[in-house]
Amino acid sequence: MHSYLARFTFVFLLGLILVVLGRTWLLESRQVTVRSLAPIVIDAEIAARHLAGAIRIRTISYGADSKVEARAFRAFHTYLAKTYPRVHSKLTRETVADFSLLYHWKGTNPELKPLLLIAHLDVVPIETSTLASWAQPPFDGSVANGFIWGRGTMDDKASVIAILEATEYLLKNGFQPKRSVYFAFGHDEEVGGFKGAAAIAELFEARGVRFEFTLDEGLVITVDQMPGIKAPVALIGLAEKGYVSLKLLAKAEGGHSSMPPPETAIGRLARAIQRLEENPMPATIEGATAEMFATVAPEMDFALRLQFANRWLFDPLLLRQLEKNPASNAMIRTTMSPTMLAGGIKDNVLPSEVRAIVNFRTLPGKTSADVTAHTTRVIDDPMIEVQTWGPVFEPSPISDSNSPSFRLLARTIREVFPDIIVSPGLVFGGTDTKHYVGLTEASFRFLPLRLTADDLKGIHGTNERLSITNFSEIIHFYARLFQNAGER
Numbered sequence: 218m219h220s221y222l223a224r225f226t227f228v229f230l231l232g233l234i235l236v237v238l239g240r241t242w243l244l245e246s247r248q249v250t251v252r253s254l255a256p257i258v259i260d261a262e263i264a265a266r267h268l269a270g271a272i273r274i275r276t277i278s279y280g281a282d283s284k285v286e287a288r289a290f291r292a293f294h295t296y297l298a299k300t301y302p303r304v305h306s307k308l309t310r311e312t313v314a315d316f317s318l319l320y321h322w323k324g325t326n327p328e329l330k331p332l333l334l335i336a337h338l339d340v341v342p343i344e345t346s347t348l349a350s351w352a353q354p355p356f357d358g359s360v361a362n363g364f365i366w367g368r369g370t371m372d373d374k375a376s377v378i379a380i381l382e383a384t385e386y387l388l389k390n391g392f393q394p395k396r397s398v399y400f401a402f403g404h405d406e407e408v409g410g411f412k413g414a415a416a417i418a419e420l421f422e423a424r425g426v427r428f429e430f431t432l433d434e435g436l437v438i439t440v441d442q443m444p445g446i447k448a449p450v451a452l453i454g455l456a457e458k459g460y461v462s463l464k465l466l467a468k469a470e471g472g473h474s475s476m477p478p479p480e481t482a483i484g485r486l487a488r489a490i491q492r493l494e495e496n497p498m499p500a501t502i503e504g505a506t507a508e509m510f511a512t513v514a515p516e517m518d519f520a521l522r523l524q525f526a527n528r529w530l531f532d533p534l535l536l537r538q539l540e541k542n543p544a545s546n547a548m549i550r551t552t553m554s555p556t557m558l559a560g561g562i563k564d565n566v567l568p569s570e571v572r573a574i575v576n577f578r579t580l581p582g583k584t585s586a587d588v589t590a591h592t593t594r595v596i597d598d599p600m601i602e603v604q605t606w607g608p609v610f611e612p613s614p615i616s617d618s619n620s621p622s623f624r625l626l627a628r629t630i631r632e633v634f635p636d637i638i639v640s641p642g643l644v645f646g647g648t649d650t651k652h653y654v655g656l657t658e659a660s661f662r663f664l665p666l667r668l669t670a671d672d673l674k675g676i677h678g679t680n681e682r683l684s685i686t687n688f689s690e691i692i693h694f695y696a697r698l699f700q701n702a703g704e705r
């Protein structure tokens with residue numbers, strides 16, 4: 218009996234190992250093979266100077282309710298017209314909502330649905346306390362040590378200027394795209410795009426324009442960020458997470474702090490937040506994140522490839538590993554961040570009301586209603602009101618990574634960047650794309666910035682900069698995209 222059990226166990230384990238190894242070995246790369254192309258001939262130094270000029274114009278979005286920096290935006294419009302004369306004579310340009318720009322480059326084949334490139338003209342402000350830490354002042358537009366420095370070099374003037382550089386270059390060479398292309402450059406993306414992108418989207422709606430696909434910022438080429446992969450990985454965002462903030466309002470009897478009751482409003486609110494931190498929404502590998510792991514797994518080193526090839530067995534282990542890192546945690550669940558706290562007026566007065574704002578980023582597949590329900594259930598305190606606060610965005614639909622548009626994009630990336638892996642991915646932050654999702658079945662988010670974890674800190678942070686070499690690659694990418702977009 219004993220030996221029978223031992224033999225059974227042995228055979229079972231052997232079988233298990235064979236299945237796990239077999240699945241690992243059978244995993245095939247999903248990368249398309251393309252011929253890499255010689256880069257287009259642009260003068261990288263001049264292009265860098267053009268971007269630097271754009272950085273000097275302070276098109277800052279301070280807040281949703283702040284006044285628009287009208288003069289800066291108008292100066293930016295003039296700068297673009299002056300810098301790209303061919304673009305401005307061959308394409309139509311409309312000013313929308315006073316400060317946003319919409320370009321139309323007419324294609325030769327009116328049967329083809331147009332392509333929409335989305336970018337934004339505005340940048341976030343600089344925190345005064347960080348000014349001294351900038352190696353080059355953020356609005357000087359310095360070009361030094363092989364980099365263009367300043368606010369907007371990555372987010373998102375690199376995209377605006379590279380699109381126009383590529384177009385100017387192609388026009389100079391007598392190129393006209395087969396497929397019409399629109400450029401939508403919003404002026405208030407950093408504060409939600411409610412005036413700019415929203416107005417452009419309405420205009421398209423009114424004109425009955427629908428797109429083959431849209432392309433916006435959102436994900437990048439990650440360098441040394443994907444565990445188990447040496448090559449850089451270009452992530453194309455198929456979807457973006459939703460956005461909802463909840464106000465937690467704790468009420469209690471106010472009064473003198475010399476005779477406190479056992480329960481206070483501050484105590485209740487603190488407990489509520491602690492419960493939320495201890496009970497996050499469930500983690501799961503699905504949607505765009507699942508597609509990402511399925512695509513990068515064949516490129517990973519053996520140990521990780523084995524785990525991702527056998528998710529049926531290793532998911533609990535994988536989820537525990539992914540949870541530990543904030544970036545990978547954000548891929549697998551709706552995240553929760555307490556961001557604001559207010560209450561109390563004097564040190565000897567018990568407040569009768571205190572408030573916290575908690576910001577959630579909703580995983581596609583969940584809704585803001587799920588977030589509210591989870592929050593109410595976890596807090597489990599009838600003395601705390603839970604209400605939505607500010608604008609709510611549900612998660613976007615997930616675009617199809619098997620669509621011809623995705624394949625076109627993947628091929629274009631591989632042509633320009635032969636050394637990198639291309640994969641679908643999930644965007645955590647919000648982009649202007651949210652205003653355009655109804656106008657297409659395929660919304661993609663990708664800007665070919667090569668970013669290490671360290672570079673990433675420059676976005677909305679200190680020492681934002683872009684290498685001249687990478688900027689040339691971005692221009693090349695857009696030029697190739699316009700050339701490829703008509704084929705199919």
Ligand SMILES: [Zn+2]
Binds near residue numbers: 372434
């Ligand atoms: Zn941006």
